[in-house]
Amino acid sequence: MSDTPKLTQRPEWTALQDHRDRSQPHLRELFAADPSRAERYTVRVGDLHIDYSKHLVTDETLALLRDLAAATDVFGLRDAMFRGEKINLTEHRAVLHTALRAPADAVIEVDGENVVPKVHAVLDRMSDFAGRVRSGEWTGHTGKRIKNVVNIGIGGSDLGPAMAYEALRAFTDRDLTVRFVSNVDGADLHEATRDLDPAETLFIVASKTFTTIETITNATSARSWLLAGLGGDEKAVAKHFVALSTNTEKVTEFGIDTANMFEFWDWVGGRYSYDSAIGLSLMVAIGPDRFREMLDGFRLVDEHFRTAPAEANAPLILGLLGIWYGNFHDAQTHAVLPYSHYLSKFTAYLQQLDMESNGKSVQRDGEPVQWQTGPVVWGTPGTNGQHAYYQLIHQGTKLIPADFIGFARPVAELSDDLKAQHDLLMANFFAQTQALAFGKSAEDVRAEGVAEEQVAHRTFHGNHPTTTILATELTPSVLGQLIALYEHKVFVQGAIWNIDSFDQWGVELGKVLAKRVEPALTEGADVPGLDPSTAALVAAYRTLRK
Numbered sequence: 076m077s078d079t080p081k082l083t084q085r086p087e088w089t090a091l092q093d094h095r096d097r098s099q100p101h102l103r104e105l106f107a108a109d110p111s112r113a114e115r116y117t118v119r120v121g122d123l124h125i126d127y128s129k130h131l132v133t134d135e136t137l138a139l140l141r142d143l144a145a146a147t148d149v150f151g152l153r154d155a156m157f158r159g160e161k162i163n164l165t166e167h168r169a170v171l172h173t174a175l176r177a178p179a180d181a182v183i184e185v186d187g188e189n190v191v192p193k194v195h196a197v198l199d200r201m202s203d204f205a206g207r208v209r210s211g212e213w214t215g216h217t218g219k220r221i222k223n224v225v226n227i228g229i230g231g232s233d234l235g236p237a238m239a240y241e242a243l244r245a246f247t248d249r250d251l252t253v254r255f256v257s258n259v260d261g262a263d264l265h266e267a268t269r270d271l272d273p274a275e276t277l278f279i280v281a282s283k284t285f286t287t288i289e290t291i292t293n294a295t296s297a298r299s300w301l302l303a304g305l306g307g308d309e310k311a312v313a314k315h316f317v318a319l320s321t322n323t324e325k326v327t328e329f330g331i332d333t334a335n336m337f338e339f340w341d342w343v344g345g346r347y348s349y350d351s352a353i354g355l356s357l358m359v360a361i362g363p364d365r366f367r368e369m370l371d372g373f374r375l376v377d378e379h380f381r382t383a384p385a386e387a388n389a390p391l392i393l394g395l396l397g398i399w400y401g402n403f404h405d406a407q408t409h410a411v412l413p414y415s416h417y418l419s420k421f422t423a424y425l426q427q428l429d430m431e432s433n434g435k436s437v438q439r440d441g442e443p444v445q446w447q448t449g450p451v452v453w454g455t456p457g458t459n460g461q462h463a464y465y466q467l468i469h470q471g472t473k474l475i476p477a478d479f480i481g482f483a484r485p486v487a488e489l490s491d492d493l494k495a496q497h498d499l500l501m502a503n504f505f506a507q508t509q510a511l512a513f514g515k516s517a518e519d520v521r522a523e524g525v526a527e528e529q530v531a532h533r534t535f536h537g538n539h540p541t542t543t544i545l546a547t548e549l550t551p552s553v554l555g556q557l558i559a560l561y562e563h564k565v566f567v568q569g570a571i572w573n574i575d576s577f578d579q580w581g582v583e584l585g586k587v588l589a590k591r592v593e594p595a596l597t598e599g600a601d602v603p604g605l606d607p608s609t610a611a612l613v614a615a616y617r618t619l620r621k
């Protein structure tokens with residue numbers, strides 16, 4: 076047992092609880108009392124204009140939250156992370172995704188070795204390879220130009236590049252078809268390859284460990300598909316398969332030449348890895364220069380998080396607001412609602428980043444937590460959500476803090492007609508946060524002549540908290556800025572909750588059990604220790620699949 080006081084017994088925690096019990100002004104009152112609130116509660120980081128004025132907080136709330144951050148030494152842990160200390164305690168690893176975007180002359184040491192030159196060496200190799208694929212210099216086994224790239228990976232080896240590819244489509248080489256296969260359901264690989272010519276297809280097998288069953292199974296099937304299409308010559312593999320991994324031995328065992336392997340390191344967590352070699356498919360799609368612009372965006376927010384004072388530190392503020400709702404208002408979920416079609420996979424990506432990092436129930440020393448940790452993160456792009464689940468956010472019984480992300484300009488390549496639609500999209504964006512915050516009173520509804528029996532139904536209580544993140548345009552740099560903002564927000568929360576945000580033991584049990592159950596499905600083997608419910612389901616499955 077450590078001597079550190081329990082989080083909930085800290086005076087800074089109980090002060091927040093008292094504060095919560097004492098005052099709960101409505102956002103209407105808060106804005107009425109302070110005309111400068113919007114300005115005061117806006118922070119600008121790089122290209123991001125972050126307005127947190129529509130939150131259920133006062134200066135006092137924010138000061139108390141910062142006191143909690145100070146008491147739990149969030150900035151101390153931050154500095155340890157940036158220094159390369161092994162803050163991933165259960166895996167005894169450094170947490171250095173920030174080194175992936177460090178400038179070439181930076182010095183960041185792990186076990187006495189500066190890792191920055193290695194990072195840049197891999198980036199240079201990736202750039203060279205991506206350039207050769209894009210120019211047509213790298214050809215397939217038969218000499219044909221590569222026109223299709225299929226990334227095979229799952230979790231952090233899929234969600235990041237897949238999300239970023241969608242986000243930056245306007246910057247991609249439109250002559251290349253880029254697809255992402257993750258699901259071990261054979262339908263995924265089938266749909267991704269059914270209309271492709273193997274001679275023109277490059278598979279990028281992305282797996283930190285190179286042991287993940289879904290990825291290895293799909294990669295093996297992809298190799299069979301390729302060889303079947305190219306007459307069975309094993310030599311073809313070298314021109315059509317590259318690997319992104321930390322595990323040279325397993326890559327070799329799979330049959331991929333290490334000359335075609337792009338390396339990263341155990342101090343890069345899977346969900347923090349798409350700016351490492353794991354981003355190769357993205358780099359092929361958008362080109363090395365755009366990829367580096369994205370890294371610059373990440374770095375800009377890293378520097379902000381590292382140096383900005385607490386009062387103006389955006390990841391700290393957003394992290395603390397999440398603590399305020401999750402721990403002091405019983406909010407269970409957090410919605411992320413991008414008003415950009417290109418961010419269609421953004422929230423799915425954040426689900427892994429946030430939920431795999433902070434979905435924990437023991438503290439760093441193994442003691443159980445006695446407070447809520449990470450929220451359920453969910454959401455889809457607006458305005459689609461408005462016509463589906465926003466009803467519950469506006470008038471349901473749950474408190475759902477939400478992030479609204481929007482852009483001042485549509486992407487450049489849209490036609491003028493389609494560009495003109497952007498203002499309508501953004502009108503919805505602004506209208507929603509206004510309606511959520513300020514609602515519509517019963518008096519206002521009555522004043523519209525609504526029949527009395529309908530008034531309650533048409534009243535909006537408001538007071539629903541939102542953050543608005545506005546940027547000029549969705550560029551590679553802005554995407555990097557957004558991702559780093561969320562990475563560090565998640566870090567702040569994990570630090571306060573005193574959990575290890577960098578391991579993911581919770582996914583292990585299911586993997587082990589799947590391995591144990593599989594022989595029962597394929598060979599009908601007995602599986603000792605199956606519970607009665609699962610045993611009956613397995614028996615039913617075996618009967619039905621005949």
Ligand code: F6P
Nearest residue numbers: 230231232282283284287345582
């Ligand atoms: O199962 C969870 C997980 O370990 C994630 O953390 C990771 O991103 C994913 O699996 C894929 O792992 P790998 O890159 O080693 O194939």
